[in-house]
Amino acid sequence: MSQTAFPAKWRTSASVILVSRDAGESKDYKLLMLKRSDVTAMMINQTVFPGGLLDKADESVAWLQYLEEFGVPQEALRRLVLIRDDRPAILAPQGTGCYDRFFKRSSIWSREITLRLTAVRECFEEVGLLMCRNRSQLDFGGVICVQDVPDLEEWQRRVHDKPSEFLTLCRELKVVPDLWALHEWSAWGSPGFMRYGHETVFFMAFVDKQPKLLAEPSEVKETLWLIPKELLELVDHGEIWLLPPQVYELSRLIGVKEYQNLLDFAIKRSRLGTTMYLPVGYDCQGSVVFVLPGDDFYLPEPHLVHKIIGFSGSEEEFRGRSKRLHRYTYGPSIQSLDLNFAPPNGHLKPLKFQQERQKL
Known part of the structure; x- marks a missing residue:
């Protein structure tokens, strides 16, 4: 069975962990992260992977019609759909993720x-x-294709103001979104006690060299191309602020040193599915510990937990009551990160955060 859907107040979004081969050392890689503008940031110097909210324009069947006109075979679209009984609701709102249920009147199901x-x-x-x-690039490979855009600033403004203009842009340039080089990576939800939360799918994408960027000033203050350890080091120094999902994902990547190894892993792992990580919080005498799927204290319906649960003992006592650990301590950033069993879906195990920060 797919996981229970989130409340209607939760907003659905998608992010991209963009990986670029390092020009200096061809085996190395760097990640793109964005410092949010002061207007949009939750905290000063909040830093995120690129991404944002699902818009109704993204669900328009006009996209499927355009892809068909363009010559994209239906089999190529079917390859994007992963049919498994354990799909999280964010990736299978129709129940099965079946290609034959792409349509719901004017909306794409998948x-x-x-x-x-x-x-x-x-x-x-x-x-x-x-x-x-x-059209000459319709081989649906594992690395992203990037297109030049005449009048880039004008088109960026148009799409920013009206998301449906993205289809207009693609029609004018005679291109299709490179859906096949976005590899399913992970999914995160906001803790249930948050009044307004998000459910987000993270995709991983790869480019052979760092592309030129044009930061949209109302949303992005600065772009950063850095390795995972450097980004975590900036967190330690207070130069950037990350929410737990970003810290967790960077901790997964510390141990993968080479671009090609990460690319090969991401392609292979993407077919193994995704587990929704929706943290459940416990107050352990002032230390807030968030548990994740597989932890002994994780609950079967975490989206129904609308408050931080009280625990009468200390954080150490809370840990001592558990054999299976998948948790982190938070406030105002991740203080520790523990996972003592194999992660689900054949995924990378995040390296123990406190041990790694000592090496930075």
């Missing part, structure tokens, strides 16, 4: 398609990066 469209569109809106393929 979230594997719509959220990839969201991710590609948001990357263009935020940093002017058009991840698309022309």
